[in-house]
Amino acid sequence: MSEAENHVVIAGAGHAGGSAAALLRQMGWTGAITLIGEEPLPPYQRPPLSKAWLKGEADADSLLLRPAAFYAGAAIDLRCGTRVTGIDRAARRVSLSDGATLPYTHLVLALGARPRRIPLAGSTLAGVLELRSAADADELKAALGPGKRLAVIGGGYIGLEAAASARALGAEATVIERESRVLARVACPMLSHFFEAHHRTRGVEILVDAQVESLVGAHGHVIGVRLADGRQVHADAVLVGVGAVANEELAREAGLPCDNGILVDGTARTEDPAIFAIGDCTRRPLPLYGDRLWRLESVPNALEQAKQAAAAICGKPAPSPEVPWFWSDQYDLRLQIVGIPFDAAEIVLRGDMTLDSFALFHLADDGTVLAVEAVNAAQEFMGGRRIVAKRKRLNPAQIRDMSLTMQQLAA
Ligand SMILES: Cc1cc2nc3c(=O)[nH]c(=O)nc-3n(C[C@H](O)[C@H](O)[C@H](O)COP(=O)(O)OP(=O)(O)OC[C@H]3O[C@@H](n4cnc5c(N)ncnc54)[C@H](O)[C@@H]3O)c2cc1C
DSSP, X not given: OOTTTTEEEEEOOSHHHHHHHHHHHHTTOOSEEEEEESSSSSSBOSGGGGTTTTTTOSOHHHHXXXXXXXXXXXXXXXXXXXXXXXXXXXXXXXXETTXXXXXXXXXXXXXXXXXXXXXXXXXXXXXXEOOSSHHHHHHHHHHOSTTOEXXXXXXXXHHHHHHHHHHHTTOEEEEEOSSSSTTTTTSOHHHHHHHHHHHHHTTOEEEOSOOEEEEEEETTEEEEEEETTSOEEEOXXXXXXXXXXXXXXXXXXXXXXXXXXXXXXXXXXXXXTTEEEOGGGEEXXXXXXXTEEEOOOSHHHXXXXXXXXXHHHTTOOOXXXXXXXXXXXXXXXXXXXXXXXXXXXXXXXXXXXXXXXEEEEEEOTTOBEEXXXXXXXXXXXXXXXXXXXXXXXXXXXXXXXXXXXXXXXXX
């Protein structure tokens, strides 16, 4: 066997890359697997970084996707602290930050995303933080506690979760959002307003329509955020949570088509038959939504695409498309979203928002259920997955009727 025969190289050892390595073995891949990650840790889960980990309710081992010993046991050559620096597609080799090069028969790009940075005066001050890695979360955790003040720029999921965790740690929190509501890019207005109200009752100050002008510092450390209208939010730490940018540069430099993510098909293939891309670094078609291209940033998507790539590499049939879903935990609220909440002609409430247990059904104009946003409503979430997968049509009266169970609605 030549050096490069049957060698899968996975660039990026996060949720998608780590899962792909394990799935390749599960699906019977007997060739070599090299998993290369620039972070010092074996693959770990990011969701707890803004939730249980930040609140000090999870230990380091519980973050890991699999125990560290798993990789050697499964003959996966895990190289942490190493960056893939280039791809030579003609020679089918990657170059690494330690100067080595590696041949591959299949290359899987699982490069993730990085926090979006905004050009703001003061953004290099100490205490200006972002949240993507375990190291970031440790820094944020160290800045929180009774009497501390956290300002969060960006009212997306990560910002709101961090604010909720800050409150749990006794810190004060202010969320500064440029749009007229939090979660503006990802949730419907009813859900945004529900979360705003819930945060306010928990003592979080939410500022909407608020444009940040600069970060204010003293002695090299941030002390506040100045808004365009002259107001100043005092803070001991500022978390900038304004979205993430796909790590697509390696692919772009290798000539692979990218457009807000590495472009892949429904089996995680790029334009090059030897190269796959999975997880947050990709933009992929969504079969349930007319193959519209979308960049999903979620664990279920990372797992789905890891399965697609592993199946294709092992010569197995392509797995059936899954319904996209996402979750967020804030205080005592568990939000679960199934489907993509866009383009709804009508949004119908099932349940009682005042009881903190309800679901919002997004309907197309022909009644097809496009998405369900469920808060503390596990039945609606699970039934919603079946309904969205089947592209089932429902009418608003059926949805509102609590005497009909979700099993009946999904049947
Ligand atoms: C704070 C936080 C909370 C979240 N909460 C949720 C949630 O509640 N629910 C949910 O579904 N999703 C959540 N997500 C999103 C979820 O974690 C991501 O969708 C998931 O991690 C994507 O996996 P990935 O492997 O594509 O990317 P990542 O997990 O980011 O892994 C990519 C890895 O590749 C490495 N890398 C990049 N370039 C190179 C290179 N050139 N060479 C080597 N290595 C490289 C990166 O350092 C990183 O370790 C959250 C994310 C964050 C940050």
